[in-house]
Amino acid sequence: MDLFSLPRLGVVVPPENPTAEPEFNHLLGTGLNVYTARFPVTPGTGLRRMLETYNEVLPDTLGDFGGMRLDATVVACSASHYLLGPEGDRALCEELSVRVRHPVRSSTQAVLAACEALGIGRLTLVSPYEPWLTDVSRAYWERAGLAVDGVVPVPAGRTPAGTDQYDPYAVPLGRIRERVRAHLGGRRTPDGSALMFTGTGMATLAALRELAREEPGRVLLTSNLASAWWARRATGARGGPVHPLLRRLDAGIRRAA
Template identity: 70%
Template sequence: MDLFSLPRLGVVVPPENPTAEPEFNHLLGTAMNVYTSRFPVTPGVGLRAMLETYNEVLPALLGSFGALRLDAVVVACSASHYLLGPEGDRAFCDELSERAGCPVRSSTQAILTACEGLGVTRLTLVSPYQPWLTDTSRAFWERAGLTVDQVVLVPARPGTAGPDAGGAAHFDPYVVTTGTILRHIRERELPADTALLFTGTGMGTLAALAELVRQEPRRTLLTSNLASAWWARRVAGVTDGARHPLLRRLERASVRR
């Protein structure tokens, strides 16, 4: 195998995201080479302002790949694209594709493409986000024509009551554990026909998904990174090569459609 002849995927990630690159490399295996660029650090600004800044700088940031030929680019930050709504997100990705000279998709658009390919119309949203951003995410999927059956919030630390307690729950996708994900899902009764969508590229999900596949082998499981890796292989025309079992599972399901 000529390592440097493989299709090339560019990935743009938030600066503190510890999850996207490892998951993309595990998911894609030996079939694609992954190259990354990071959004700028935005000290002293709130979450929403930070996400808006990401959208503002993204067109110029794609230029940081220079003359490197890429076969596709994934913007691995779901939250910033939720702010745009489905139509705005799609138009933005089309504009970015023209600028970059190759297909560019946000992780949100990759999820929508996967839902269409899998025939998914109902979701249960598993979210590590603050409640306002979770609500924005839910509105995005509903405006895209999907039914959100319920939302499973996954805080990094639960809220506690009382004068000496910590108060509100703490939300941080980057430190959510596999055990926390599984515990919150097991506390819910899920409709049989709802797909589980784990939103956000920063919450590590591969171990949790592997456990859920063993428990419910027929349920559709989607994540921002899994759907993006599926889209990248598809758009780059990759049909073989070693890849993660979760990606093989998703590809088999889409072929059956």
């Protein structure tokens, strides 16, 4: 297939996110061409205000693609869309889709679509966020009709004062592995539930590969994995090999259908 005849996916990411583009490219393989725009830097702004700013400037950031034809766009920033709640999130995505004349979805809406396709009604959240933002995330999923069975906090490290330090972009693989395994305690995941890794900035592919080997039937979701699945569906992408985790998710959805 001609490289430039492939469907085109736009991805909007926070300026410091080092994870989204590499994970999208690994997950989607050669079936889609991925193009990115980044939210503006907001120096001296607290986290909540920064996330609010992302929602405010999202229409302009989508405009940074100019006149390039896109077949779909993913807004790869879960945290800003948690603040909107599921209703506001859906309304904003629908408004933007009309404006740019192609489907636009947030990573949070992509997760909800994947849960619906899988028949998932319960989540265990694996969260790299500060506690207040984890609470906002939990409230989002619960308002969307999903029960949250528990939360596995995954801090990036410890401060000199001995408190947890939260930075989704700096969480090491070993800490993800340690926290998740300690929470699961060898238990199998109940039917109708998923282990959901929140956010687009925490690198999760290696951890998910290990967890998938340990329990083949466990439903594993991340913001980027669900977004990649949605992007293939929205663009009608058919060609090219995709990542084993995306094939695994596709197989689970086929079984649930």
